Amino acid sequence: MESTGLYGLDLALALSGQEGMEVMVANPRAVRHYALALMKRSKNDQIDAGVLEQFAAPMPFKPWPRPSVAMLALHALARRLRSWWRSRRRRRIVSMRRGCRRRLRHWCGVTWSAACAPSNKPSNV
Numbered sequence: 597m598e599s600t601g602l603y604g605l606d607l608a609l610a611l612s613g614q615e616g617m618e619v620m621v622a623n624p625r626a627v628r629h630y631a632l633a634l635m636k637r638s639k640n641d642q643i644d645a646g647v648l649e650q651f652a653a654p655m656p657f658k659p660w661p662r663p664s665v666a667m668l669a670l671h672a673l674a675r676r677l678r679s680w681w682r683s684r685r686r687r688r689i690v691s692m693r694r695g696c697r698r699r700l701r702h703w704c705g706v707t708w709s710a711a712c713a714p715s716n717k718p719s720n721v
Contacts, residue, residue, distance in 0.1 A: 598622045612662050619660045627651050
């Protein structure tokens with residue numbers, strides 16, 4: 597399988613936990629460059645499956661080493677921290693927008709929607 601970021605680890609863990617199932621995880625950049633070398637510039641599930649099959653066929657099978665419990669806990673913590681940081685950044689942007697609206701209303705006596713609405717006057721160009 598190709599590592600797919602957020603869902604790749606969860607899928608690899610689920611598959612490797614099955615009895616008698618071994619997983620090999622391919623580097624997505626290597627697969628992408630291989631697809632470009634094959635002149636496969638389109639991307640959909642059917643094309644990706646064919647490219648992955650051709651990519652893996654000549655390679656010796658290297659089973660994916662399942663991460664330790666400590667590494668999985670660290671990965672989950674990093675996910676939560678990244679999510680928290682993104683939501684914090686979004687809240688700050690919304691807060692800055694509200695502050696801009698208040699200052700515009702205070703300084704100009706104009707509401708935000710009126711200031712941003714397209715003008716009906718013809719421009720003198």
